[in-house]
Amino acid sequence: MPKVETFNRDFVLKQATSVFHEKGYNAASMQDLVDATGLNRSSIYNSFGGKMNLYMTCLKSYQDHYFLQINNKLSNAKNGLNALELLLELYLKDILEDKRDMGCLITNCVTEMGNQEPIITNFLNNNREGFIDFLSDLIERGQNEGFINKNSTPKEYGLYMYSSIQGFRTTGILLSNKNDLTTIIKTIIQTLK
Amino acid sequence: MPKVETFNRDFVLKQATSVFHEKGYNAASMQDLVDATGLNRSSIYNSFGGKMNLYMTCLKSYQDHYFLQINNKLSNAKNGLNALELLLELYLKDILEDKRDMGCLITNCVTEMGNQEPIITNFLNNNREGFIDFLSDLIERGQNEGFINKNSTPKEYGLYMYSSIQGFRTTGILLSNKNDLTTIIKTIIQTLK
DNA sequence: ATAATTTTGAAACGTTCATTTCAAATAAAA
């Protein structure tokens, strides 16, 4: 009976995510989102429920999208260490591809609203825990395979990699020199060998 | 002849910096700044020239303040490597002291407006270059003293430390567990040994 | 066709925004 959603949900989210990524949450206006998505104001409210809600949806969509990309790329990994190398290369590619890199949407969210909205903080903490677990698993695999040293536990190296990646993504916003970025990657990885 | 400024400039800047640090640039309103500084609206415009100008002044003041703190703490350093350890401990202290850590004002600025206002981008690039040079010098010193390995050049390790510190400061926003943070520091430093 | 339900467009909501205005208060120099 009802009229059904006509717009392409994925496209709308992609566009909205792009706005939030470029401007951050606070600087992104509802008008920016209307313009980018092509949706009507009220349609956004009907279908996504306000700015904060849309932002959360974008964060989740960004997370899912990245997780897919990572899984895809890492399926070719020869071992745990190589998987981490491929992961950093993926980030490097993203930084170099964008003329004006805006870093990681989620890391940007940490610095912009890390300790403000509880809903956001919750998402960020879950993301952090999940990502550290993911990294720790790769470390453990690499250690079992003999490619990563056992100076530290998988959890400890997982924390280190998490922190390193956040730094790398942030550094890439200002620094787009490929040699410099490759140097940083090499040094991060060297620690594990 | 003229009436002179009555307010304490340092206090006003400290208060304004605190507002920007907690909320970021965009979420900080002029009213927040009026409330925090105790100054009148027009006094802020007369003496500091608008929000963006005040923000820039706060960034510079934050930079200077931190540079002093660092120089102070690092004057006791036994060698180049120890200086870097003391530096990371200084950041750790800051994270643990604040109940709700907001990271580094300048790193937050990178992610919020790293590629938007040219005046800001310029400041951030100068800050980055200066900081990497500072770190590279410590590395070089540590290498000459035999405390830091020579697997990479001072410049390369300086880049690595810069990226690592950015990551550490961002990680501290979400993660306030002392053990976890200490682990990260230990691993970063281990790379240099 | 008719009925049911949603999207859509445009306007309006009340708030808050950064910034300006300007007369009054202030204080140091003449």
Added chain:
DNA sequence: TTTTATTTGAAATGAACGTTTCAAAATTAT
């Protein structure tokens, strides 16, 4: 005390903000 320059306070400015409203258009199942 008068002059001079500045700060101050309070109000006003107009634009932009996120959100709501609601009648009209649209679309699908009956």
